[in-house]
Amino acid sequence: MHEYAVVDELISSLVPRLETIPGRVTAVFVRKGELRILSAHALESAFEFLAKGTRLEGARLEIEDVAAIVRCAACGYEGPPCRFGDADDHFAIPILSCPRCGGSVTATAGRELCVERVAVADDGVAGGAAEPADP
Amino acid sequence: MHEVRFSGEDILARQLELAEANYRRLHEKGIRSVSVLGAIGSGKTTLVEWAITRLEREGLRVGTIAADSAGDDDHQRFVARGARSVNVNTQDDCHLDAHAVDHALDALPLDALDVLFVENVGNLICPADFPLGTDREMVVISVTEGDDMVRKHPKIFAQTDLVVVNKVDLASAVGVDPQRLVADYAALNPHGKIVLAQAKTGRGMDEVLALLGFPCTNTQW
Secondary structure, three states: OOHHHHHHHHHHHHHHHOOOOOOEEEEEEEEEEOOOOOOHHHHHHHHHHHOOOOOOOOOEEEEEEEOOEEEEOOOOOEEOOEEEOOOOOOOOEEEOEOOOOOOEEEEEEOOOEEEEEEEEEOOOOOOOOOOOOOO | OEEEEOOOOEOOHHHHHHHHHHHHHHHHOOOEEEEEEEOOOOOHHHHHHHHHHHHHHOOOOEEEEEEEOOOOHHHHHHHHOOOEEEEEEOOOOOOOOHHHHHHHHHOOOHHHOOEEEEEOOOEOOHHHHOOOOOOEEEEEEEHHHOOOHHHHOHHHHHOOOEEEEEOHHHOOOOOOOHHHHHHHHHHHOOOOEEEEOEOOOOEOHHHHHHHOOOOOOHHHO
16 A cells, blocks of 8 residues: 555655645546556545645646557667556566567656646635635 | 546655655665565575575675564564574564665664665565565575466566575475476566575575676685
8 A cells, every 4th residue: 555655755846846826636647657556546535634724725636548669779679568457458467678689678668656737716816725715 | 526637646656656766776775675575484584594694694784664554573683694684573564665674774874884675564465566666686486386377467577577486495395396386477478587595595696686686706706
């Protein structure tokens, strides 16, 4: 359950960056590379729990999966890796080896774990635990 | 409703910076460092004990960081072998992080070390997202965990370039074929290295040290 530690870092780094942005944060969009070993469900649960009492309370955590891209130093290939398991299987594992020449590769995408953007409601309600104002 | 975009800085940027600082600190002191990851009871501590004895015999001064949830059993074993060691209790955390290693380095005599082993908490999954700043990383498993250990954790092994399969002397007793582990690993990670070992007696250990870049005789150092 290291997702709690990851989300703790996410919240403690994001909250100060929102100080100059007024409004109620309704969603946090995160890009998560498929090479990271993190459960989306556990990240969402951790976010819901740890955001309480912060500017991010009540916001949704939206996770976008990023597929791995590999680059081969030997032949110059850059693109999707081969996969272990059925190619149609959503859970097939990327193999860090060049699909063209079998050389060793480095991942140029797939290790991301970053906040890409946040959605802010312009409803005049301050962020955090405040309830929406009566109409 | 409007959206605010961010630069895409990694959520664990603070951890990555600390890991890089650890890496620079160790390099400035000329210390080669190895993280040891692996399942509970796979033999990580025995492997490091053996490495301490072997490398000290080569004239290298070995330091260790022993991480466990609680207690100092591993730390005491390393001290008994002559290592300069620091004990780290992670308590309820399932992994070491770069910050804990930074503090542990403060407590080690870095000027008097050539090699550092960092033994992580017994856990195959959680430490993977927390770089510590060491030169190398290896994963230790043992045959007693079953010959499906690699295929059950494909994402870990696809990204691990050195694996030690320990306790191979027990393979027939527990009905495990180590070659199945080797074949599964080769399919997942064609460029990785896997060593069949028996840390208790030293079998395979020179190969492990050589793959980590350590010499097997002091004339090469």
